[in-house]
Amino acid sequence: MTFTENESGVGLLIRRRGSPIGYLLRxxxxxxxxxxxxxxxxxxxxxKILEEAILEELTPPVRNAAPPTLTVAICTHARADVLxxxxxxxxxxxSLPNFEILVVDNAPPDATIAELVSKHPGVRYTTxxxxxxxxxxxxxxxxxxxxxxxxxxxxxxVDAQWFEGLVEGWRENPDAAAITGLVLPGELxxxxxxxxxxxxxxxRGFDTRRFGSxxxxxxxxxxxxxxxGTGCNMAFRKDVLRDLGGFDEALDTGRPxxxxxxxxxxxxxxxxxxxxxxxxxxxxxHEHRKTEAALRHxxxxxxxxxxxxxxxxxxxxxxxxxxFERLTRWWFRDMLRxxxxxxxxxxxxxxxxxxxxxxxxxxxxCGEYRRSQRRIEKIKAAHP
Amino acid sequence: MTEDxxxxxxxxxxxxxxxxxAPADVGGIHLQLWHRELPLGQLWLPRGVFxxxxxxxxxxxxxxxxxxxGNRIFPHGFRAPLPVTGDNPARDIPPDLDAxxxxxxxxxxxxxxxxLPRPHLSVIPKTTVPPLxxxxxxxxxxxxxxxxSNFDLRSSxxxxxxNRPEALEKNLASLAxxDPPADEILVVDNDPADERxxxxxxxxxxxxxxxxxxPGLSRARNTGIRHARGEILAWTDDDxxxxxxxxxxxxxxxxxxxxxAMTGLVLAGALENPAQLHFERDFGGFGRGFRAFTxxxxxxxxxxTRGVPAWQAGAGANMAFRREVFATLGPFDERLGAGAAGCxxxxxxxxxxLAAGQSIRYExxxxxxxxxxxTDDGLQLQMEEYMRxxxxxxxxxxxxxxxAGNLRRLFLSLPxxxxxxxxxxxxxxxxxxxxxxxxxGIFYYLRNNS
Numbered sequence: 001m002t003f004t005e006n007e008s009g010v011g012l013l014i015r016r017r018g019s020p021i022g023y024l025l026r027x028x029x030x031x032x033x034x035x036x037x038x039x040x041x042x043x044x045x046x047x048k049i050l051e052e053a054i055l056e057e058l059t060p061p062v063r064n065a066a067p068p069t070l071t072v073a074i075c076t077h078a079r080a081d082v083l084x085x086x087x088x089x090x091x092x093x094x095s096l097p098n099f100e101i102l103v104v105d106n107a108p109p110d111a112t113i114a115e116l117v118s119k120h121p122g123v124r125y126t127t128x129x130x131x132x133x134x135x136x137x138x139x140x141x142x143x144x145x146x147x148x149x150x151x152x153x154x155x156x157x158v159d160a161q162w163f164e165g166l167v168e169g170w171r172e173n174p175d176a177a178a179i180t181g182l183v184l185p186g187e188l189x190x191x192x193x194x195x196x197x198x199x200x201x202x203x204r205g206f207d208t209r210r211f212g213s214x215x216x217x218x219x220x221x222x223x224x225x226x227x228x229g230t231g232c233n234m235a236f237r238k239d240v241l242r243d244l245g246g247f248d249e250a251l252d253t254g255r256p257x258x259x260x261x262x263x264x265x266x267x268x269x270x271x272x273x274x275x276x277x278x279x280x281x282x283x284x285x286h287e288h289r290k291t292e293a294a295l296r297h298x299x300x301x302x303x304x305x306x307x308x309x310x311x312x313x314x315x316x317x318x319x320x321x322x323x324f325e326r327l328t329r330w331w332f333r334d335m336l337r338x339x340x341x342x343x344x345x346x347x348x349x350x351x352x353x354x355x356x357x358x359x360x361x362x363x364x365x366c367g368e369y370r371r372s373q374r375r376i377e378k379i380k381a382a383h384p
Numbered sequence: 385m386t387e388d389x390x391x392x393x394x395x396x397x398x399x400x401x402x403x404x405x406a407p408a409d410v411g412g413i414h415l416q417l418w419h420r421e422l423p424l425g426q427l428w429l430p431r432g433v434f435x436x437x438x439x440x441x442x443x444x445x446x447x448x449x450x451x452x453x454g455n456r457i458f459p460h461g462f463r464a465p466l467p468v469t470g471d472n473p474a475r476d477i478p479p480d481l482d483a484x485x486x487x488x489x490x491x492x493x494x495x496x497x498x499x500l501p502r503p504h505l506s507v508i509p510k511t512t513v514p515p516l517x518x519x520x521x522x523x524x525x526x527x528x529x530x531x532x533s534n535f536d537l538r539s540s541x542x543x544x545x546x547n548r549p550e551a552l553e554k555n556l557a558s559l560a561x562x563d564p565p566a567d568e569i570l571v572v573d574n575d576p577a578d579e580r581x582x583x584x585x586x587x588x589x590x591x592x593x594x595x596x597x598x599p600g601l602s603r604a605r606n607t608g609i610r611h612a613r614g615e616i617l618a619w620t621d622d623d624x625x626x627x628x629x630x631x632x633x634x635x636x637x638x639x640x641x642x643x644x645a646m647t648g649l650v651l652a653g654a655l656e657n658p659a660q661l662h663f664e665r666d667f668g669g670f671g672r673g674f675r676a677f678t679x680x681x682x683x684x685x686x687x688x689t690r691g692v693p694a695w696q697a698g699a700g701a702n703m704a705f706r707r708e709v710f711a712t713l714g715p716f717d718e719r720l721g722a723g724a725a726g727c728x729x730x731x732x733x734x735x736x737x738l739a740a741g742q743s744i745r746y747e748x749x750x751x752x753x754x755x756x757x758x759t760d761d762g763l764q765l766q767m768e769e770y771m772r773x774x775x776x777x778x779x780x781x782x783x784x785x786x787x788a789g790n791l792r793r794l795f796l797s798l799p800x801x802x803x804x805x806x807x808x809x810x811x812x813x814x815x816x817x818x819x820x821x822x823x824x825g826i827f828y829y830l831r832n833n834s
Contacts, residue, residue: 214432
């Protein structure tokens with residue numbers, strides 16, 4: 001493996017028999033020899049490779065029922081170029097039975113998206129005039145014909161085995177109400193994108209995990225919804241979404257609060273007694289923010305979105321307030337620790353980005369959910 | 385409270401997996417994972433994870449047993465970490481990728497005769513390692529099968545007991561069904577209050593009863609040494625049940641002439657109450673894991689200045705020695721152990737062995753199940769006595785060997801440990817008694833150091 005002058009390292013997705021088992025992010029100069037590569041792999045993933053072999057030999061019985069019908073929903077807003085790429089990656093799946101793709105065009109300024117979708121026969125198109133991602137997400141499950149709805153962000157592309165991963169999740173967990181998947185970078189071509197991955201990116205590991213009512217060793221369960229997955233690659237049983245009243249429209253509204261809606265839904269699904277499964281074989285690639293300013297803003301919105309979600313559940317009368325109080329204390333303590341590391345130069349992120357996330361959290365906790373609720377009331381009033 | 389009662393269950397990974405569900409009246413299932421007669425790992429499954437789909441159980445099992453399976457079938461990459469605190473150099477090299485990728489049936493490979501116990505040096509030889517053959521070991525093993533192994537070494541089992549005839553009876557019943565059997569079983573009746581222990585022993589025709597009126601576990605152990613005739617002396621406690629292959633596995637370890645003593649795996653026999661649960665789950669029980677390791681002179685030298693954690697070798701509930709060791713290094717220290725300082729007569733002997741340049745092998749294939757103290761009072765007392773014995777042993781060791789690491793452990797590491805436990809609120813509920821035990825250990829030393 002050789003690198004050009006512009007490349008300072010490599011992000012390596014390791015697969016075993018097609019299934020992703022690990023991700024290596026390493027800096028390297030000019031060349032990595034096969035021997036080094038082998039050593040990296042056996043050192044980092046030796047136990048994982050053996051675990052997979054043991055799992056195959058154990059051959060637990062798996063229900064061989066037909067997978068449910070699926071709607072893949074892509075909520076987009078004025079980004080035809082990235083949407084086109086996402087649709088192209090889904091094209092091989094289009095011929096599957098019981099499978100549909102639905103593009104929700106959120107507050108469309110013009111007909112660009114509609115025209116793009118019309119060039120993809122078999123892709124359905126609908127609009128959601130009220131601006132806000134969770135308005136669009138709710139439109140999606142209301143319009144969906146499938147029993148399950150898989151949400152993809154428009155700036156993702158799906159892995160060739162993404163659907164197989166989802167099917168695996170269903171077969172192994174017939175009782176699951178939600179399945180989330182792995183998100184890896186589609187490219188690492190700017191410093192901001194590399195920084196984001198070094199900090200952990202959207203990765204939630206390569207072990208399939210089943211989240212139910214208890215999680216040994218995690219006192220914040222199920223409030224710490226960040227470990228369950230992320231909104232750019234998640235799927236839900238439609239009837240569960242309906243029973244829970246859909247996504248909270250006051251979260252994930254787009255500017256100024258582009259986050260928290262996924263976390264809130266994960267928490268509500270588990271708190272309602274359902275099972276959520278994280279299945280890393282269900283893999284998508286995401287195009288990370290390219291500039292450091294955009295990345296800094298993303299961390300700000302992470303803090304903001306998380307604390308808006310927390311703020312919602314801290315309101316008087318919410319049943320799990322005490323849990324969310326603990327989560328708040330934990331988060332601020334952890335962020336301060338990270339800030340300390342950043343000041344000492346022991347954190348992958350520069351100080352400004354850690355501060356941005358911390359500041360976002362502070363703003364989020366100070367009434368952001370209420371402010372957002374008032375904003376969406378105005379939007380609802382404007383679109384009767 | 386159902387939360388404080390767990391079901392202890394055994395699962396054989398060679399059998400097809402079935403659905404697992406927890407009875408309503410337990411807090412969860414503590415699953416001990418085996419491949420036939422080989423222990424591979426354990427799982428703690430709280431009631432909330434049920435119903436657990438078979439695939440989810442299979443994943444949890446694969447994660448739990450992978451280290452032990454890798455340790456048995458590959459020469460490198462899955463060695464047990466030595467019980468070392470701090471920045472010790474890595475002793476392992478990564479597994480060979482081709483071997484790793486070519487493994488098709490790791491569980492069945494465990495049955496390969498080459499995978500039976502192999503000498504497990506803690507130090508990687510500087511010379512090149514012979515290439516992997518058939519997914520197995522680097523050194524030809526002299527043993528093909530434990531059951532048919534025909535060692536010349538005669539084995540004596542010594543059980544020291546003190547007024548616990550009910551527990552002893554269960555223990556002796558399990559010893560009676562050993563296969564292969566021991567050559568001799570001795571029960572040392574320590575400080576008997578009545579005839580009940582003797583009566584129990586008389587129910588077992590091949591068991592010898594030895595009275596030791598003076599109280600103290602070390603005294604009882606030493607009485608056993610004087611009367612036992614085997615070349616290998618194995619001890620288990622009266623509150624255990626042994627695996628039928630226990631003594632066979634013990635003997636196989638001594639096929640390696642470099643090994644002077646061994647310890648084995650101690651699993652929880654029952655988790656019926658908060659005390660047993662706390663001791664096993666939160667305190668870690670007597671478990672030393674499912675991978676074999678060897679403590680040797682090099683390990684001792686590396687750890688000497690920091691205090692050698694000799695107690696990490698294992699527990700007196702499952703240990704064995706070559707008889708000649710006692711001729712050269714003397715008997716157990718009678719100031720230590722239950723009935724005296726509280727405990728640590730075993731770990732003081734590990735220290736003595738390692739200081740003399742000898743090697744101790746931990747072999748999880750030799751299994752006993754221990755029934756921990758059932759009451760909170762019993763647990764509190766036990767923890768206090770543990771720390772009293774531990775501290776006294778550190779001081780006696782320092783007095784004898786003059787290795788400053790013992791003092792470092794006592795006056796630096798231990799206070800630091802407790803301070804950090806208090807500061808981070810990770811201290812268990814026995815903390816106060818443990819600290820009290822430490823202080824009593826110092827006084828015990830001052831009174832008995834002549």
